[in-house]
Amino acid sequence: MAKLFDKVVIVGIGHIGASLARVIKRDGLADRLVTLESNPEHRAVAVELGIVDAATGIVADAIQDADLVVLATPVGTFADLTAEIAPHLKNGAIVSDVGSVKMAVLRDVGPLLPAGVHFVPGHPIAGTEHSGPTAGFPELFQGRWCILTPPAGTDEGAIKKMVALWEAAGSTVEIMEASYHDQVLAITSHLPHLIAYTIVGTATDLETSLQQEVVKFSASGFRDFTRIAASDPVMWRDIFLNNREAVLEVLQRFTEDLTALQRAIRWGEGDKLEELFSRTRAIRRSIIDARQA
Amino acid sequence: MAKLFDKVVIVGIGHIGASLARVIKRDGLADRLVTLESNPEHRAVAVELGIVDAATGIVADAIQDADLVVLATPVGTFADLTAEIAPHLKNGAIVSDVGSVKMAVLRDVGPLLPAGVHFVPGHPIAGTEHSGPTAGFPELFQGRWCILTPPAGTDEGAIKKMVALWEAAGSTVEIMEASYHDQVLAITSHLPHLIAYTIVGTATDLETSLQQEVVKFSASGFRDFTRIAASDPVMWRDIFLNNREAVLEVLQRFTEDLTALQRAIRWGEGDKLEELFSRTRAIRRSIIDARQA
Numbered sequence: 059m060a061k062l063f064d065k066v067v068i069v070g071i072g073h074i075g076a077s078l079a080r081v082i083k084r085d086g087l088a089d090r091l092v093t094l095e096s097n098p099e100h101r102a103v104a105v106e107l108g109i110v111d112a113a114t115g116i117v118a119d120a121i122q123d124a125d126l127v128v129l130a131t132p133v134g135t136f137a138d139l140t141a142e143i144a145p146h147l148k149n150g151a152i153v154s155d156v157g158s159v160k161m162a163v164l165r166d167v168g169p170l171l172p173a174g175v176h177f178v179p180g181h182p183i184a185g186t187e188h189s190g191p192t193a194g195f196p197e198l199f200q201g202r203w204c205i206l207t208p209p210a211g212t213d214e215g216a217i218k219k220m221v222a223l224w225e226a227a228g229s230t231v232e233i234m235e236a237s238y239h240d241q242v243l244a245i246t247s248h249l250p251h252l253i254a255y256t257i258v259g260t261a262t263d264l265e266t267s268l269q270q271e272v273v274k275f276s277a278s279g280f281r282d283f284t285r286i287a288a289s290d291p292v293m294w295r296d297i298f299l300n301n302r303e304a305v306l307e308v309l310q311r312f313t314e315d316l317t318a319l320q321r322a323i324r325w326g327e328g329d330k331l332e333e334l335f336s337r338t339r340a341i342r343r344s345i346i347d348a349r350q351a
Numbered sequence: 352m353a354k355l356f357d358k359v360v361i362v363g364i365g366h367i368g369a370s371l372a373r374v375i376k377r378d379g380l381a382d383r384l385v386t387l388e389s390n391p392e393h394r395a396v397a398v399e400l401g402i403v404d405a406a407t408g409i410v411a412d413a414i415q416d417a418d419l420v421v422l423a424t425p426v427g428t429f430a431d432l433t434a435e436i437a438p439h440l441k442n443g444a445i446v447s448d449v450g451s452v453k454m455a456v457l458r459d460v461g462p463l464l465p466a467g468v469h470f471v472p473g474h475p476i477a478g479t480e481h482s483g484p485t486a487g488f489p490e491l492f493q494g495r496w497c498i499l500t501p502p503a504g505t506d507e508g509a510i511k512k513m514v515a516l517w518e519a520a521g522s523t524v525e526i527m528e529a530s531y532h533d534q535v536l537a538i539t540s541h542l543p544h545l546i547a548y549t550i551v552g553t554a555t556d557l558e559t560s561l562q563q564e565v566v567k568f569s570a571s572g573f574r575d576f577t578r579i580a581a582s583d584p585v586m587w588r589d590i591f592l593n594n595r596e597a598v599l600e601v602l603q604r605f606t607e608d609l610t611a612l613q614r615a616i617r618w619g620e621g622d623k624l625e626e627l628f629s630r631t632r633a634i635r636r637s638i639i640d641a642r643q644a
Contacts, residue, residue, distance in 0.1 A: 250572035278540035288635035291628035335584035
């Protein structure tokens with residue numbers, strides 16, 4: 059790959075930030091790669107692992123001369139972060155992010171950026187349940203989607219550079235309206251996580267003896283939920299707080315459907331159960347056909 | 352392994368039946384292995400694959416002289432099946448099953464068995480989302496649990512033989528009260544399946560364009576639910592109808608917890624969300640420590 063940027067700054071060197079940093083290093087996409095990171099331990103790990111050229115907690119040092127700044131902290135931090143970063147951004151710099159919600163990012167980041175800075179919000183649909191800089195690996199984005207939600211009128215050259223970056227990471231890029239992104243992700247990601255957190259929480263409230271059995275016999279279905287429910291707590295808190303309307307809307311639909319099933323079980327309506335259970339099989343086949351399984 | 356039985360009959364040569372048959376063949380656990388199967392195609396496949404020595408749809412032919420009869424059809428069929436089978440069972444024969452609920456099996460099968468026949472209900476905690484005889488493989492039970500729920504007073508020799516059979520399959524056997532089994536499985540297996548079926552059902556009701564996006568971006572969480580929601584519809588219909596009380600009880604707890612989370616999202620109570628999301632991480636670690644991940 060040819061170089062895309064002179065200087066790139068990744069703000070927050072966690073699971074996603076470290077994975078993206080490794081891509082940039084691997085492919086030589088930037089002359090200089092710096093992380094702005096508030097946690098000194100993570101800074102030390104990032105430098106030691108050679109993920110970045112330099113790690114600093116000082117905003118001005120990091121942001122100065124940057125061609126690209128990628129926010130990779132929990133989305134709840136974006137407003138304050140942007141206020142700190144904005145005065146140091148050079149004319150023509152690109153600001154992007156990897157947050158799982160996009161309307162809130164447009165709201166929190168966009169208005170604080172100086173004129174002449176290009177804003178290209180992004181969301182790589184990738185990740186594991188692991189956290190921190192040591193959990194980063196460059197193949198994380200390979201074969202995955204990356205959604206970009208640039209506001210109307212965004213500089214085409216800036217969008218093209220972000221597309222090139224994510225394509226170098228092995229992702230297929232899709233440009234989308236931020237509000238549509240939030241609606242789609244509410245059902246594909248936020249609701250599944252909310253439900254997984256809930257069911258695992260329900261299990262942790264059981265009496266101790268029963269809880270041990272749950273762990274023991276978790277392979278019968280429960281286990282699949284615990285992986286999701288082990289995702290980063292602060293990141294997910296911020297996602298739910300920042301995609302409230304879309305999550306509550308889809309949660310309402312889910313609750314209605316669950317109540318209907320509950321009623322079918324109570325009244326022994328086997329035909330209704332079988333009809334639904336047959337219908338859901340088809341979606342699995344679509345996912346396998348779409349090579350997302 | 353030494354031979355355990357002269358003649359074994361597996362009733363229903365689906366995913367689990369075929370997997371157990373392959374274990375019995377592999378280890379020479381029976382002189383003669385027959386399947387009683389109502390579906391002529393499955394009979395043909397089972398014989399062609401060499402999973403069994405013979406396949407028949409005629410009850411008397413199959414059951415005659417059997418030392419062990421394992422019911423491996425959906426649990427809703429057990430009452431009628433047992434009524435047909437019972438007259439042909441020889442004195443000293445063992446009847447077992449692989450059903451995912453156990454109180455209903457005690458209720459439906461036990462009273463119909465003649466005196467002198469030993470009843471050792473069982474439940475291997477194993478399976479995939481695939482169905483049918485071609486989906487069977489002998490390693491399915493390797494490293495998994497198998498729960499036996501023999502009623503009080505069951506012949507010790509019969510229990511020992513069933514333990515030996517499942518240990519040959521690579522499973523660890525646990526003896527448990529049927530009612531406790533149903534309570535544990537309601538949370539570890541039945542509720543997760545119900546919720547997975549519901550969320551995938553909710554997605555299938557979305558407008559077509561949004562549904563395509565759900566498939567496309569399913570890797571962000573949704574995908575993990577679709578595997579479970581692709582499980583056999585009739586088998587799962589019967590499980591919910593036959594473990595009604597335990598499922599409704601745990602579903603009630605789940606719904607309360609979900610409502611509390613919904614409220615926390617609506618009112619922006621980030622601390623409550625973070626507290627729960629941190630707690631659920633611990634259960635994942637327990638499962639990894641228990642080598643069930």
